[in-house]
Amino acid sequence: MNTAVVVVSHSKALAEGVRELAMQMARANTAVWAVGGTDDGRIGTSADAIRDALEQALHVANEVVVLMDLGSAHLNTVMAIEMLPEGLRPRVFMADAPLVEGAVLAVVAAASDDRADDVRLAAEEAREMHKLMSGGANA
Amino acid sequence: MLVGAADVRRFIERYADLIDEHADELTELDAAIGDADHGINMRRGMHAVRERLPGAETPEAVLKSVATTLISKVGGAAGPLYGTAFLRASAAVAGKETLNEADLVALFAAALAGLRQRGGAQAQDKTMIDAFAPAVDALAAAVAQGVDGHGALEAARNAAHAGSDATIDLVARKGRASYLGERARGHRDPGSWSTALLFDAAAATLGGPVQ
Numbered sequence: 031m032n033t034a035v036v037v038v039s040h041s042k043a044l045a046e047g048v049r050e051l052a053m054q055m056a057r058a059n060t061a062v063w064a065v066g067g068t069d070d071g072r073i074g075t076s077a078d079a080i081r082d083a084l085e086q087a088l089h090v091a092n093e094v095v096v097l098m099d100l101g102s103a104h105l106n107t108v109m110a111i112e113m114l115p116e117g118l119r120p121r122v123f124m125a126d127a128p129l130v131e132g133a134v135l136a137v138v139a140a141a142s143d144d145r146a147d148d149v150r151l152a153a154e155e156a157r158e159m160h161k162l163m164s165g166g167a168n169a
Numbered sequence: 170m171l172v173g174a175a176d177v178r179r180f181i182e183r184y185a186d187l188i189d190e191h192a193d194e195l196t197e198l199d200a201a202i203g204d205a206d207h208g209i210n211m212r213r214g215m216h217a218v219r220e221r222l223p224g225a226e227t228p229e230a231v232l233k234s235v236a237t238t239l240i241s242k243v244g245g246a247a248g249p250l251y252g253t254a255f256l257r258a259s260a261a262v263a264g265k266e267t268l269n270e271a272d273l274v275a276l277f278a279a280a281l282a283g284l285r286q287r288g289g290a291q292a293q294d295k296t297m298i299d300a301f302a303p304a305v306d307a308l309a310a311a312v313a314q315g316v317d318g319h320g321a322l323e324a325a326r327n328a329a330h331a332g333s334d335a336t337i338d339l340v341a342r343k344g345r346a347s348y349l350g351e352r353a354r355g356h357r358d359p360g361s362w363s364t365a366l367l368f369d370a371a372a373a374t375l376g377g378p379v380q
Contacts, residue, residue, distance in 0.1 A: 067244075070213070073206070077249060101246055102248075105246050105288070
């Protein structure tokens with residue numbers, strides 16, 4: 031597998047829900063990990079848990095793209111990458127993208143066997159996607 | 170002045186005590202403009218830190234133990250931020266059995282550099298940097314003027330408190346409070362308050378023997 035996707039949220043339920051939604055677009059060659067909550071089950075993110083997911087994902091895929099929700103999800107993902115053995119770190123890419131749409135786009139690209147940098151770029155296209163034709167509140 | 174591993178352990182224990190005493194207050198501050206978990210997270214982290222302290226025999230080892238424990242045990246942004254600060258502080262005193270005034274400056278300046286790198290916050294973003302940076306500046310300035318450890322840490326502590334007070338009037342540009350826009354104004358940044366408590370603990374423990 032070229033690229034696996036890791037979804038990091040403050041909420042375990044949200045991470046798993048995003049995974050469930052994105053996996054609708056997956057094929058047999060696609061793997062998505064969902065990481066959320068603190069190690070004692072509260073809302074938050076855990077660098078240790080993210081590192082574990084990255085290691086598992088890198089076990090089955092050449093590279094990994096990480097999607098994150100709010101602030102500390104990013105901080106703890108950076109910490110998790112720094113905790114990885116040095117050789118694994120260049121194989122992890124963070125996407126600067128909205129979580130739900132970004133994860134769906136990332137899975138579509140990963141299912142097409144794209145390399146991680148292209149999966150990341152695909153996820154980041156979510157920033158430009160509009161839901162309303164006119165962009166207006168009542169359109 | 171010289172302080173050793175026992176003093177650094179007392180510093181961390183004092184900080185754990187202060188976090189315990191102020192945990193509800195930290196959470197209330199965070200409830201006003203954030204996700205209402207700063208006191209809970211810090212208390213949980215410092216409890217775990219306290220359990221692992223006795224095995225650490227050098228200033229470097231004490232600070233490193235604090236770092237790795239906070240990174241693992243604190244669920245919010247405070248874990249990676251304080252964790253990185255303590256990790257850099259640990260590296261800044263590597264190999265030293267005792268610390269003098271210049272070492273204390275190096276320790277806290279390295280911690281600040283780690284915070285800046287990890288969080289990317291600037292002055293006046295309404296974060297812990299607004300307490301930490303003026304404290305380090307005051308510490309360095311006092312030591313440069315020949316003030317002893319007690320006096321220099323007292324100056325740092327006062328600057329941290331003033332810096333935290335000044336966050337009340339700011340709009341947040343980093344962290345969860347940045348989602349609130351103007352509504353964050355009028356509330357103290359909780360991270361700046363836990364930082365002020367850190368310098369309270371330092372001032373009470375790292376000044377060395379009273380002359």
